[in-house]
Amino acid sequence: MQRRDILLRSAAAGAVAAFPALLHAQALDKPKLTIAVGGKNLLYYLPLTIAESLGYFKAEGLEVTIADFAGGSRALQAVVGGSADVVSGAFEHTLNMQVKGQRMRAFALQGRAPQIVLGINPKTMPAFKGVADLKGKKIGVTAPGSSTNVLANFVLAKAGLKASDVSIIGVGAGSGAVAAMRSGQIDAMSNLDPVITLLQRSGDLKIISDTRIVAEADKVFGGPMPAGCLYAPQTFIDKNPLATQALANALVRADKWIQAAGPGEIIKAVPESYLLGDRAVYIDAFLAAKGALSVDGLFPEAGPETARRALASVDPEIAAAKLDLQAVYTNEFVKKANAKYPKA
Structure with missing residues (x-):
């Protein structure tokens, strides 16, 4: 009987310990989702990889599948076509899609300069x-x-x-x-x-x-140019605010962890295939790109206008369009994420 009591108590303790995580997952409006990305191995998307490899998505109650494509335009097509829910891609796609009558909104920043x-x-x-x-x-x-x-x-x-x-x-x-x-x-x-x-x-x-150098990127574009970010159809955000918040939480944690991490920690956190056969090259690349990565997930207020000017200079349709720049991004979710995770 004594052994039986111990086993029962152990089982009960395990259930109680798991209950908060289970409750958290059940509370999310969309605990399972797919993120489409174009070139996941790129340092441009390092926060996405870190959020996945360090378990930050899981910690928020999310089961995330990441679908990798040859480029950002292909990743966007996946969301438009319905095979993915969220894009990890370049900010300017939100403006392009507004011109086409499709509302996309960025809600968590990965890069404060394009790194291209x-x-x-x-x-x-x-x-x-x-x-x-x-x-x-x-x-x-x-x-x-x-x-x-x-x-x-x-x-x-x-x-x-x-x-x-x-x-x-x-x-x-x-x-x-x-x-x-x-x-x-x-x-x-x-x-x-x-x-x-x-x-x-x-x-x-x-x-x-x-444009890995923030000052040079600002000079090239005439202002802060938001780069890699998480964005999704406005309908997804409206329907799944809790899942959107969970994604923002995970990404902000990743942004902050990267800024505090050393090259050795980065190497351990990314898949071996990302290194292209040369760890020293990857470390050099990380050090070159680190300054262009976001420190807190927040979009600069002047960023959307910088992106609009850049696109308008090469796209007559965007130059002629009247865009609602407030509709292509929000800092609502990352502000809450920063309050939850003030440090890395």
């Missing part, structure tokens, strides 16, 4: 002097229509070139992008880390525009 680097191939363009030399050349981007494509168009436009003056080629965000550059399939590249650092260290890339 435009560089040329020294082998195919040894006599490169300026951006104008890219006319008629092949430029590799993660995927056509993605933020890497937008930045390339923006830099080209500032040099007097149109998007039609170059050939845009989707090369992804990993080993395929590296191979395309090294084999000479492309003359220039708009991509992110760790791809950029790997190519730069091997002498296969010469940087001409670097």
